[in-house]
Amino acid sequence: xxxxxxxxxxxxxxxxxxxxxxxxxxxxxxxxxxxxxxxxxxxxxxxxxxxxxxxxxxxxxxxxxxxxxxxxxxxxxxxxxxxxxxxxxxxxxxxxxxxxxxxxxxxxxxxxxxxxxxxxxxxxxxxxxxxxxxxxxxxxxxxxxxxxxxxxxxxxxxxxxxxxxxxxxxxxxxxxxxxxxxxxxxxxxxxxxxxxxxxxxxxxxxxxxxxxxxxxxxxxxxxxxxxxxxxxxxxxxxxxxxxxxxxxxxxxxxxxxxxxxxxxxxxxxxxxxxxxxxxxxxxxxxxxxxxxxxxxxxxxxxxxxxxxxxxxxxxxxxxxxxxxxxxxxxxxxxxxxxxxxxxxxxxxxxxxxxxxxxxxxxxxxxxxxxxxxxxxxxxxxxxxxxxxxxxxxxxxxxxxxxxxxxxxxxxxxxxxxxxxxx
Amino acid sequence: xxxxxxxxxxxxxxxxxxxxxxxxxxxxxxxxxxxxxxxxxxxxxxxxxxxxxxxxxxxxxxxxxxxxxxxxxxxxxxxxxxxxxxxxxxxxxxxxxxxxxxxxxxxxxxxxxxxxxxxxxxxxxxxxxxxxxxxxxxxxxxxxxxxxxxxxxxxxxxxxxxxxxxxxxxxxxxxxxxxxxxxxxxxxxxxxxxxxxxxxxxxxxxxxxxxxxxxxxxxxxxxxxxxxxxxxxxxxxxxxxxxxxxxxxxxxxxxxxxxxxxxxxxxxxxxxxxxxxxxxxxxxxxxxxxxxxxxxxxxxxxxxxxxxx
Ligand SMILES: [Zn+2]
Numbered sequence: 001x002x003x004x005x006x007x008x009x010x011x012x013x014x015x016x017x018x019x020x021x022x023x024x025x026x027x028x029x030x031x032x033x034x035x036x037x038x039x040x041x042x043x044x045x046x047x048x049x050x051x052x053x054x055x056x057x058x059x060x061x062x063x064x065x066x067x068x069x070x071x072x073x074x075x076x077x078x079x080x081x082x083x084x085x086x087x088x089x090x091x092x093x094x095x096x097x098x099x100x101x102x103x104x105x106x107x108x109x110x111x112x113x114x115x116x117x118x119x120x121x122x123x124x125x126x127x128x129x130x131x132x133x134x135x136x137x138x139x140x141x142x143x144x145x146x147x148x149x150x151x152x153x154x155x156x157x158x159x160x161x162x163x164x165x166x167x168x169x170x171x172x173x174x175x176x177x178x179x180x181x182x183x184x185x186x187x188x189x190x191x192x193x194x195x196x197x198x199x200x201x202x203x204x205x206x207x208x209x210x211x212x213x214x215x216x217x218x219x220x221x222x223x224x225x226x227x228x229x230x231x232x233x234x235x236x237x238x239x240x241x242x243x244x245x246x247x248x249x250x251x252x253x254x255x256x257x258x259x260x261x262x263x264x265x266x267x268x269x270x271x272x273x274x275x276x277x278x279x280x281x282x283x284x285x286x287x288x289x290x291x292x293x294x295x296x297x298x299x300x301x302x303x304x305x306x307x308x309x310x311x312x313x314x315x316x317x318x319x320x321x322x323x324x325x326x327x328x329x330x331x332x333x334x335x336x337x338x339x340x341x342x343x344x345x346x347x348x349x350x351x352x353x354x355x356x357x358x359x360x361x362x363x364x365x366x367x368x369x370x371x372x373x374x375x376x377x378x379x380x381x382x383x384x385x386x387x388x389x390x391x392x393x394x395x396x397x398x399x400x401x402x403x404x405x406x407x408x409x410x411x412x413x414x415x416x417x418x419x420x421x422x
Numbered sequence: 423x424x425x426x427x428x429x430x431x432x433x434x435x436x437x438x439x440x441x442x443x444x445x446x447x448x449x450x451x452x453x454x455x456x457x458x459x460x461x462x463x464x465x466x467x468x469x470x471x472x473x474x475x476x477x478x479x480x481x482x483x484x485x486x487x488x489x490x491x492x493x494x495x496x497x498x499x500x501x502x503x504x505x506x507x508x509x510x511x512x513x514x515x516x517x518x519x520x521x522x523x524x525x526x527x528x529x530x531x532x533x534x535x536x537x538x539x540x541x542x543x544x545x546x547x548x549x550x551x552x553x554x555x556x557x558x559x560x561x562x563x564x565x566x567x568x569x570x571x572x573x574x575x576x577x578x579x580x581x582x583x584x585x586x587x588x589x590x591x592x593x594x595x596x597x598x599x600x601x602x603x604x605x606x607x608x609x610x611x612x613x614x615x616x617x618x619x620x621x622x623x624x625x626x627x628x629x630x631x632x633x634x635x636x637x638x639x640x641x642x643x644x645x646x647x648x649x650x651x652x653x654x655x656x657x658x659x660x661x662x663x664x665x666x667x668x669x670x671x672x673x674x675x676x677x678x679x680x681x682x683x684x685x686x687x688x689x690x691x692x693x694x695x696x697x698x699x700x701x702x703x704x705x706x707x708x709x710x711x712x713x714x715x716x717x718x719x720x721x722x723x724x725x726x727x728x729x730x731x
Contacts, residue, residue, distance in 0.1 A: 192623065192624070195588075195621045197556060198534040198554055198556030199555075309511070313512060
């Protein structure tokens with residue numbers, strides 16, 4: 001079985017070339033000029049061929065909340081967004097805090113075959129923040145990292161133990177920074193827009209305070225730590241300083257913090273309710289600066305699908321989260337590449353190569369001998385229609401927005417797993 | 423003239439001209455409230471529903487009387503806030519009421535933005551009768567009617583609003599309304615009950631010293647302090663609140679001699695306002711109540727007379 005992609009602009013984190021790419025047995029067999037093959041030939045003239053996106057942070061909601069999303073619908077949506085590998089968070093029901101749940105998720109994803117799934121195991125049993133979970137067993141079952149995402153690890157001693165223990169299994173702890181006593185009751189960024197809307201705000205300190213603590217704990221224990229979904233200028237600065245003094249820290253931000261700001265909540269748009277909240281334009285600029293200078297390592301979706309009944313209500317009561325897979329690439333492409341802030345190569349670094357390196361998984365690069373995980377995209381405009389999402393979660397503040405950069409086809413291990421209907 | 427929007431959700435989104443028109447209409451309606459026969463046919467054949475998810479005897483009564491003085495069919499639903507918690511959806515309730523042929527739904531809800539969601543799902547006009555800590559436009563309009571009657575206008579007036587500013591929908595609506603009309607608004611209270619530094623609304627002044635707000639003010643408006651806020655630790659004690667943030671005769675000496683005293687009621691006498699001040703000649707708190715009915719009559723009249731209704 002072989003497939004030949006002809007005339008694509010192949011973009012890696014370190015450069016681009018126009019070439020043909022031959023897939024054989026699920027691997028990239030050859031990259032070069034004027035290749036030929038017996039099997040299928042796809043002419044990709046005018047399209048970019050990019051490494052499959054690697055998502056360090058998403059919620060597939062399965063097991064337990066299949067009405068919001070399940071592994072099959074989630075991985076189909078991921079493929080439609082250009083993702084070929086995703087790491088999914090443990091806040092399912094039951095919680096992914098043991099090997100059985102880890103295997104269930106992995107097997108279900110492998111069977112569906114749309115996208116590789118690497119589960120993230122819970123740091124603490126049942127996400128209760130009391131005892132560390134069986135990280136070793138979960139790692140053996142296919143987990144690549146550990147996180148109580150959705151809730152912070154408030155107990156500093158427990159986080160310290162998790163940081164120390166995870167080192168034995170060559171993995172890392174991803175933290176969701178949130179000081180609960182400061183976020184309680186808050187529903188959007190604390191700022192002028194919240195004051196004008198009469199909505200209780202969430203301060204930057206609620207996110208930055210825990211980050212400062214967690215960085216010090218990682219430093220003291222020589223441990224690897226990953227900070228999830230950072231949203232403020234202060235977070236970037238704290239991590240910049242920590243990196244400068246040698247702390248083994250990586251971090252991610254999300255497409256929505258880069259593309260939107262707090263004013264998206266105007267009109268009480270529940271689809272703009274997310275944790276941490278959308279911040280200000282100044283925060284957005286600091287995040288972009290962090291991407292450019294290397295402080296911000298990766299862009300992860302924090303894909304958080306919700307059922308319409310969990311969103312279609314008062315802003316205060318609505319669930320937090322954005323369904324992100326199917327707009328991630330285009331919103332970043334529009335905000336960062338199309339505007340001239342980042343070259344496409346840099347976006348490939350932030351959405352493909354570095355995430356794969358952080359998770360220590362294959363992918364993120366177009367190279368002979370590597371798995372044929374990639375997607376084709378063009379530069380054309382399209383309009384987001386949430387109701388057409390393959391994800392069960394239609395919750396996005398980008399509904400109706402026009403973005404540039406369309407995902408045309410996605411290949412995972414050499415198989416066509418998504419094709420855009422034109 | 424009618425309002426540009428189907429609904430009255432707040433004063434943030436309406437124009438100076440619309441506010442003026444509402445106040446002019448309210449002045450005419452006041453003749454009815456003050457007159458011997460409180461019955462007009464302005465709302466003959468119109469159906470008005472008050473939907474209150476939060477108790478408020480005076481606001482609801484004010485709207486009900488306004489509807490009845492103008493011959494509307496009026497009904498009220500007291501939805502408890504426990505049905506909110508149970509997740510009975512607002513939108514389903516809205517659609518049900520809408521399908522019964524309602525022209526105007528007057529809505530009070532403990533959460534900011536609830537009437538905005540409602541308005542998107544119904545054909546009826548929505549009047550926001552107070553949503554969470556967001557807006558209470560009819561209260562601000564009656565305050566403005568009172569100020570205009572006594573001061574002749576708004577341009578150049580200094581209005582001090584004192585108390586629990588951050589949780590006050592009355593304060594927020596007054597800020598939007600009064601600043602649009604050219605008044606200068608100064609908000610004062612304990613820092614824990616004002617927006618955090620950097621989160622202030624544009625176009626108004628904030629201060630921690632009530633004295634600075636009240637000095638040379640033309641209007642002093644005390645806000646009701648919810649005593650539960652003390653239990654949440656937002657101020658240390660009611661006694662201390664009264665001492666530093668209450669409006670008493672000594673404080674009023676700083677204001678202009680002809681300053682008006684206002685309060686949205688119900689008052690905690692001796693806490694945010696002393697009885698000497700509340701019952702003084704400068705106080706127009708009772709007048710505000712009458713004006714409340716007039717303003718609500720005006721709005722109901724204007725909102726049921728738009729094209730296509
Ligand atoms: Zn999180």
